[in-house]
Amino acid sequence: MPNNPKIIKDGQIIDNEWLIVEDAGSSLPEGKLLVSLEIWEAQKAALIARGNIGVWLKNDQDPASLAGDLQELPIIGIDFPVFMDGRGFSIARLLRDRYSYKGEVRALGHVIRDQLCYLKRCGINAFDLDDDIDIEQAVHSLNDFTDGYQTDASQKVPLFRRRA
Amino acid sequence: MYQYDQYDHQIIRERIAQFRGQTERYLAGDLKAEEFLPLRLQNGLYVQRLAPMLRINVPYGMINSTQLRRLARITRDYDKGYAHVSTRQNFQLNWPDLADVPDILAELAEVEMHATQSSGNCIRNTTSDPFAGIAADEEIDPRPYCEVIRQWSSFHPEFAFLPRKFKIAVTGADHDRVATEVHDIGLRVIQNADDEVGFRVMVGGGLGRTPVIGSVICEFLPEKHLLTYLEAILRVYNLYGRRDNKYKARIKILVKAMGAEAFTEKVEAEWQFLKDTEATLTQEEIDRCKSFFTAPNYDVIDDEPAQARVEHLAGEHVAFQKWITRNLFPHKVSGYAAVVLSLKPTGVAPGDITDRQLDIIADLADKYSLGEARTTHDQNVVLADVKKDDLFALWEEAKAAGFATPNIGTLTDLICCPGGDFCSLANAKSIPIAEAIQRRFDDMDYVYDLGDIDLNISGCMNACGHHHIGSIGVLGVDKKGQEFYQVQLGGRSYENAAIGKVLGPAFSQADVPDVIATILNVFVENRQGDELFVDTYRRVGMAPFKERVYAK
Numbered sequence: 001m002p003n004n005p006k007i008i009k010d011g012q013i014i015d016n017e018w019l020i021v022e023d024a025g026s027s028l029p030e031g032k033l034l035v036s037l038e039i040w041e042a043q044k045a046a047l048i049a050r051g052n053i054g055v056w057l058k059n060d061q062d063p064a065s066l067a068g069d070l071q072e073l074p075i076i077g078i079d080f081p082v083f084m085d086g087r088g089f090s091i092a093r094l095l096r097d098r099y100s101y102k103g104e105v106r107a108l109g110h111v112i113r114d115q116l117c118y119l120k121r122c123g124i125n126a127f128d129l130d131d132d133i134d135i136e137q138a139v140h141s142l143n144d145f146t147d148g149y150q151t152d153a154s155q156k157v158p159l160f161r162r163r164a
Numbered sequence: 165m166y167q168y169d170q171y172d173h174q175i176i177r178e179r180i181a182q183f184r185g186q187t188e189r190y191l192a193g194d195l196k197a198e199e200f201l202p203l204r205l206q207n208g209l210y211v212q213r214l215a216p217m218l219r220i221n222v223p224y225g226m227i228n229s230t231q232l233r234r235l236a237r238i239t240r241d242y243d244k245g246y247a248h249v250s251t252r253q254n255f256q257l258n259w260p261d262l263a264d265v266p267d268i269l270a271e272l273a274e275v276e277m278h279a280t281q282s283s284g285n286c287i288r289n290t291t292s293d294p295f296a297g298i299a300a301d302e303e304i305d306p307r308p309y310c311e312v313i314r315q316w317s318s319f320h321p322e323f324a325f326l327p328r329k330f331k332i333a334v335t336g337a338d339h340d341r342v343a344t345e346v347h348d349i350g351l352r353v354i355q356n357a358d359d360e361v362g363f364r365v366m367v368g369g370g371l372g373r374t375p376v377i378g379s380v381i382c383e384f385l386p387e388k389h390l391l392t393y394l395e396a397i398l399r400v401y402n403l404y405g406r407r408d409n410k411y412k413a414r415i416k417i418l419v420k421a422m423g424a425e426a427f428t429e430k431v432e433a434e435w436q437f438l439k440d441t442e443a444t445l446t447q448e449e450i451d452r453c454k455s456f457f458t459a460p461n462y463d464v465i466d467d468e469p470a471q472a473r474v475e476h477l478a479g480e481h482v483a484f485q486k487w488i489t490r491n492l493f494p495h496k497v498s499g500y501a502a503v504v505l506s507l508k509p510t511g512v513a514p515g516d517i518t519d520r521q522l523d524i525i526a527d528l529a530d531k532y533s534l535g536e537a538r539t540t541h542d543q544n545v546v547l548a549d550v551k552k553d554d555l556f557a558l559w560e561e562a563k564a565a566g567f568a569t570p571n572i573g574t575l576t577d578l579i580c581c582p583g584g585d586f587c588s589l590a591n592a593k594s595i596p597i598a599e600a601i602q603r604r605f606d607d608m609d610y611v612y613d614l615g616d617i618d619l620n621i622s623g624c625m626n627a628c629g630h631h632h633i634g635s636i637g638v639l640g641v642d643k644k645g646q647e648f649y650q651v652q653l654g655g656r657s658y659e660n661a662a663i664g665k666v667l668g669p670a671f672s673q674a675d676v677p678d679v680i681a682t683i684l685n686v687f688v689e690n691r692q693g694d695e696l697f698v699d700t701y702r703r704v705g706m707a708p709f710k711e712r713v714y715a716k
Contacts, residue, residue, distance in 0.1 A: 112199045118324055147175060148175070150316055161442065161449075
């Protein structure tokens with residue numbers, strides 16, 4: 001998992017405040033933590049009491065598992081182990097469209113800059129990407145398209161209802 | 165035909181700018197080959213055995229004369245002066261320079277064409293009936309819905325990295341000329357008892373390594389729900405389709421593994437969240453898309469005398485008589501006919517067409533067929549709106565240009581993928597097999613006597629030549645570095661589609677024409693009346709063919 005010092009969020013490059021935690025280990029570190037679904041489910045009450053907790057999902061984990069917890073979570077991460085695996089695109093849309101999640105949705109791992117525009121349309125607003133990606137350059141790809149035919153996480157009106 | 169508005173133009177311009185940047189980064193070494201790969205594929209660009217290959221979409225097979233002329237110019241300026249019609253109704257260029265592709269795409273965009281998602285693990289070009297809008301057996305013209313799907317599927321942000329490629333076919337006719345049953349999604353536009361228009365939705369058909377006939381998952385989907393329902397199917401596939409093995413990644417494998425019923429439940433459950441959202445089609449949008457496919461102002465022509473004049477000329481010209489027998493398709497409007505221009509003369513790779521011929525088709529379309537043409541799934545070109553009184557003049561011009569081979573639907577009108585001569589996936593060549601068969605069966609009277617036969621040749625398991633659904637299918641296989649050919653019998657692409665069965669051990673290239681000859685002899689001896697090959701096969705089964713072909 002990446003855990004870069006800098007990330008892209010809402011089109012800006014900012015400092016990364018969230019540390020991804022993959023294994024429960026003995027005790028959780030201080031600060032803002034993005035924990036796995038397994039850790040969340042095992043220690044939910046304690047984590048809610050602790051605060052500053054987000055959850056990241058593997059791309060075979062159903063966001064329905066978090067449906068009851070969304071109020072508690074300021075951020076949800078989605079793991080992209082390889083950029084060709086597009087499951088995360090649908091997971092993001094489910095979070096935004098079906099569960100109306102309003103917090104930060106962050107892509108973690110291996111996506112390439114050429115996917116950012118579509119990922120943004122699917123509702124992902126932050127990117128903690130693999131080291132070899134130049135985020136200064138990548139940020140320019142967020143707006144490769146200024147419009148699309150379909151509805152998406154932020155455009156609820158398809159083009160065919162907007163054509164002038 | 166559909167015409168772009170400012171939105172369509174803007175979206176395609178932005179796409180080309182994006183791909184231009186990607187190509188530049190790749191050429192400068194700033195974009196890794198494995199990361200450029202899906203990006204170039206989704207802009208139509210393969211890297212083949214000898215050179216890149218660019219697959220240009222012809223959305224649902226519709227193309228106009230301006231577009232044909234532009235294609236001709238592109239093949240001249242950027243390629244070697246010829247193109248190839250694929251089984252998905254698209255054009256392929258075999259020799260473009262990678263660095264030129266953004267310019268080619270820009271030239272295409274000027275005439276409202278693109279290569280968007282013509283390959284890659286995404287939703288591909290939607291295919292349709294080449295006789296849409298003019299066939300007498302058609303209930304509803306499928307093209308407006310194809311255009312709706314084209315727009316929805318283009319640059320869909322959620323479905324650009326699917327487990328595998330995804331193909332949709334739409335027909336509105338009783339006779340299925342689009343092989344809907346072997347598509348990831350096959351749609352039949354229908355009208356119910358209350359005169360409402362909708363779709364019968366079939367999912368999970370496909371060819372390739374595991375040929376499957378699709379399952380109907382919805383008997384009647386009202387038209388306004390088309391996009392939300394497709395979205396539900398695609399989302400279920402994107403989330404649950406296998407990604408561990410590319411040969412098990414198509415939706416057909418998912419539908420089989422879950423069972424059609426469980427798959428349907430999953431889609432319906434997903435759809436409940438999408439149904440009746442803003443993404444639901446509006447009547448205005450359906451009407452807007454329909455407005456591009458209204459019937460042209462046909463002349464009022466009395467059919468009988470027109471037909472009599474054609475037959476009179478046929479009596480005087482045997483070649484014309486053969487041509488009207490094989491290469492015409494009945495038009496629903498009196499005094500008109502649809503003409504199939506054959507791209508299957510012996511000695512030319514099936515589906516290949518030169519720049520000069522593209523220009524000539526444009527001229528013929530302007531002169532005789534309201535400026536439009538269609539590409540077909542069996543790699544020919546259709547002029548759909550020809551006055552019967554123009555048929556003789558058209559035939560003479562088509563003959564001079566090499567399009568009038570009177571073999572449509574026959575053994576020599578074979579479907580053939582580019583095969584090992586071009587394709588880096590192929591196990592064996594396919595074009596030389598096609599030519600050897602055409603040369604062996606050059607007696608047209610014999611070929612006519614056989615009746616309609618689909619002979620389909622693929623150079624590998626990926627089945628681009630649709631060998632599974634040919635009456636006779638030929639599949640190139642690799643045996644210890646040698647090219648061999650397996651023969652299958654009994655496939656059928658249209659309604660009640662069937663997957664062919666393997667005859668037996670594969671043959672060497674040299675033996676294939678003799679094997680086909682033997683198969684045809686068995687057919688001729690066993691057929692009853694004017695029975696077609698597929699029907700004789702269904703009646704007598706594989707045994708007599710197998711016995712004779714493998715007799716010592």
